[in-house]
Amino acid sequence: xxxxxxxxxxxxxxxxxxxxxxxxxxxxxxxxxxxxxxxxxxxxxxxxxxxxxxxxxxxxxxxxxxxxxxxxxxxxxxxxxxxxxxxxxxxxxxxxxxxxxxxxxxxxxxxxxxxxxxxxxxxxxxxxxxxxxxxxxxxxxxxxxxxxxxxxxxxxxxxxxxxxxxxxxxxxxxxxxxxxxxxxxxxxxxxxxxxxxxxxxxxxxxxxxxxxxxxxxxxxxxxxxxxxxxxxxxxxxxxxxxxxxxxxxxxxxxxxxxxxxxxxxxxxxxxxxxxxxxxxxxxxxxxxxxxxxxxxxxxxxxxxxxxxxxxxxxxxxxxxxxxxxxxxxxxxxxxxxxxxxxxxxxxxxxxxxxxxxxxxxxxxxxxxxxxxxxxxxxxxxxxxxxxxxxxxxxxxxxxxxxxxxxxxxxxxxxxxxxxxxxxxxxxxxxxxxxxxxxxxxxxxxxxxxxxxxxxxxxxxxxxxxxxxxxxxxxxx
Ligand code: C2O
Ligand code: CU
Numbered sequence: 001x002x003x004x005x006x007x008x009x010x011x012x013x014x015x016x017x018x019x020x021x022x023x024x025x026x027x028x029x030x031x032x033x034x035x036x037x038x039x040x041x042x043x044x045x046x047x048x049x050x051x052x053x054x055x056x057x058x059x060x061x062x063x064x065x066x067x068x069x070x071x072x073x074x075x076x077x078x079x080x081x082x083x084x085x086x087x088x089x090x091x092x093x094x095x096x097x098x099x100x101x102x103x104x105x106x107x108x109x110x111x112x113x114x115x116x117x118x119x120x121x122x123x124x125x126x127x128x129x130x131x132x133x134x135x136x137x138x139x140x141x142x143x144x145x146x147x148x149x150x151x152x153x154x155x156x157x158x159x160x161x162x163x164x165x166x167x168x169x170x171x172x173x174x175x176x177x178x179x180x181x182x183x184x185x186x187x188x189x190x191x192x193x194x195x196x197x198x199x200x201x202x203x204x205x206x207x208x209x210x211x212x213x214x215x216x217x218x219x220x221x222x223x224x225x226x227x228x229x230x231x232x233x234x235x236x237x238x239x240x241x242x243x244x245x246x247x248x249x250x251x252x253x254x255x256x257x258x259x260x261x262x263x264x265x266x267x268x269x270x271x272x273x274x275x276x277x278x279x280x281x282x283x284x285x286x287x288x289x290x291x292x293x294x295x296x297x298x299x300x301x302x303x304x305x306x307x308x309x310x311x312x313x314x315x316x317x318x319x320x321x322x323x324x325x326x327x328x329x330x331x332x333x334x335x336x337x338x339x340x341x342x343x344x345x346x347x348x349x350x351x352x353x354x355x356x357x358x359x360x361x362x363x364x365x366x367x368x369x370x371x372x373x374x375x376x377x378x379x380x381x382x383x384x385x386x387x388x389x390x391x392x393x394x395x396x397x398x399x400x401x402x403x404x405x406x407x408x409x410x411x412x413x414x415x416x417x418x419x420x421x422x423x424x425x426x427x428x429x430x431x432x433x434x435x436x437x438x439x440x441x442x443x444x445x446x447x448x449x450x451x452x453x454x455x456x457x458x459x460x461x462x463x464x465x466x467x468x469x470x471x472x473x474x475x476x
Contacts, residue, residue, distance in 0.1 A: 045185040047100050050248070051237060052194040052229050053179060056097035065108065066101045070121070072164075072176055073114035079225060079232050083205035087175035088115055094230040095196040095252065096162070096178030103157045103184050109150040113142040121150060122165040123180060124291060125274055125432045127411055128152035130452030135165045135410070137471065138453060156413075157184035158274030159248040159293040161196075169254055169461035170211050173200060173221060175230075177252040187276070188340050190297075193237070195249040195326065196230070197288070197311060199223030199256050212462060217370045219403070220255020220290075220460035226311060228325035239300055239307050239328035242335035246270070247296045247309070251288045255460040257404065257435065259285040259312040262296060263324070264304035268339070271295035272429035274413060276344035281425050285312050285320075289406035289435035291459035299337055300330045347430065350415060350445040353394035357385045359456065361407070361436065361468065362400040371467050372401070372458065378467025379457070389451040389474045395444040397436055404437040405463060409472065410454040414446040433459060448474045 044063060047055075060067035075089035090096030101107050113119045118141035122134035130138055132152045142148045160180040164171035179194050200223045201208040211221070228235055239245065251258050261284070270280045273293050286294045300307045309326035364371045371378050375385075387393055395414065397407055413430035417423070420440050427434075436442055457469030 045102050045183070047102070048183065048189065048192055050098060050100070050181065050192045050194045052235065053095065053098035053196065054093060056091065056099055060108070064104065065106045066099070067108040067110075068099065069110045069112070070096065071112040071114055072119055075175070077175075077230065079200075079227070080202060080205040085202065085205050085207060087207065088171060089175050090178055094175035094177075094227075095198070096176065098194060099162070099178065099180040101154050101182050103154060103182055106151065106153050110147055111142060111150060112147045113144060116144055117171075118143050118166055119171065119176075120165050121162050122410075123150075123152070123160065123162050124408070125158065125160040125293070126152065126180070126182075127155050127413065127450045130411060130454060133410055133452075133454070135455050137455070141166050154182045156274045157182045157187070157276070158271060159250060159295055160274065161250050161252065161293070163252070165455075167465070169221065169465045172252060172461060173211070173254050174207055179248065179250055181248060184276075188342060190244050190246050190340055191240075192246045192248065195228055195247060195309060196252055197249065197258060197260070197325065198227040198252045200225050200227060212369070212465070216462050217466060220462045222256050223253065226323050226325065228309075234324060235326040237326070237328045238332070239330050240332040240335055241300050241302075241304075241330050242337035244297050244299045244335070244338070244340050247298055248293065249286075249288060249296065250293045251290050253290050255290060255462060256313075257287070257289045257406070259320075260288050260294065260296075261285040261310055261312055262298045263308040263310060264301050265298045265307045266301060267296050267298040269294055269426070270297045270342055273431040273433060275347070275430040276342055277429050278344045278346050279425075279428065280339075280342070281428070283426055287426065287435065289404075289433065289459070291406050291408050291433040292431075292435070297340060299339070302337070304330050306330060347415065347428070348447070350417060351392040353392050353445070355387055355391055356394045356396070357387060357472075358396045358398065359385070359407075359470065360398045360400055361405050361458065363403070366466075369466055372463040373467055374456070374470040377470070379464075379469035380467075382470040384453070384471035384473045385456075386473045387448050387475070389448050389476055391448055393446050393448050395446060397434075397442045397444060399436045399438065399440050402439055404435060405458040405460060405468065406433055406435050407442075407456070408433045408459045409446075409456045411450045411452055412446050412448055412454065412474070414444040417443040417445050450474065451476045
């Protein structure tokens, strides 16, 4: 059973078709987290095997270098019964292969573009040099048949992801997306699973080629087929009773905000984007806007024979629709059922801001399309925001569009100080992505410790494509 049909019905209710129109119609990694003194040899670290995604081969034997090859090319996948679907894939896979490294490693990626369209790779959430950030404002896109080598040191542990930054709404929809996990060797080792959740819009067996109809301009492109790790079928596995697991989940959809919930399990959120939370939190369902990552710690409920993961979406009438994507049979000798002591470092304490910036998100009737704007301008006509680096900064993000926007800032982490004046437990952590809904005003804190030119944009890819992107320039 594919999950195609139920989502089709949801497109309209979720998108709120009848809603009113929007109002108005790492330079280097020197600023990044300090690494352990490199004087003493660190004990060898075995990259954990993460269930759910195929890992890319590390071609470099050195302990602290991860060297891989990624090729973007056409491929075919079996998503429907009506035939194969042509996709764009990294190394023939959708999602692309899992990249793994440990904090402080040098990662070298030889990227070959075998597609007809020019391309780049952006490393979403990694605080690296802007010259390696994969944005066409800085890097000339890689042309057909060409190779470009990305190289950087990964400064932070966490769950990240990678995708193109040229015609991104088309490229990600067609399949170019993958998870990038950076391990902290000091963390407790528990079994890990990865889930890349996407929704794709299929017409018959083909990815719908019309990329920007009015609905997509308004709400972003909402898919009708839910994919978990590139599968339309239920993912299956086995799970040991009483054994805590770490589930890393990313929403790679073009536009759809999702919620995720393990079933028949005790679970809590232990990490968001690039931070292990000092205080993990429990919630009914984990909010997972586009671009965001959640790491869950999951333990089978006592006596449970099956543990699942489902994506949950508002059904338009106050309830929730459930889309199970994963089912594990619980079997084997029982673990002790205790939560893991993660011993996460304390978050940096925000200091009094000595500089401020404001980003107002809005929309206007453009000449042929909706113009999605930041501070009144579409990308290309924007005035970059300028900040001093390594300086306590208050960023105010104000939504005036009456639509929701997963706001993403490249190259930095930020903390959410308040949401419409309130401090919510689930807003904790160092992040690179945050959902701004409705007409909210968010206060964000960042130290801007990674100098460079950075994109700040809505991760609803059609909104970004139609202008909702600007630049933040951070001086040394
Ligand atoms: Cu995930 Cu500017 O991107
Ligand atoms: Cu948006």
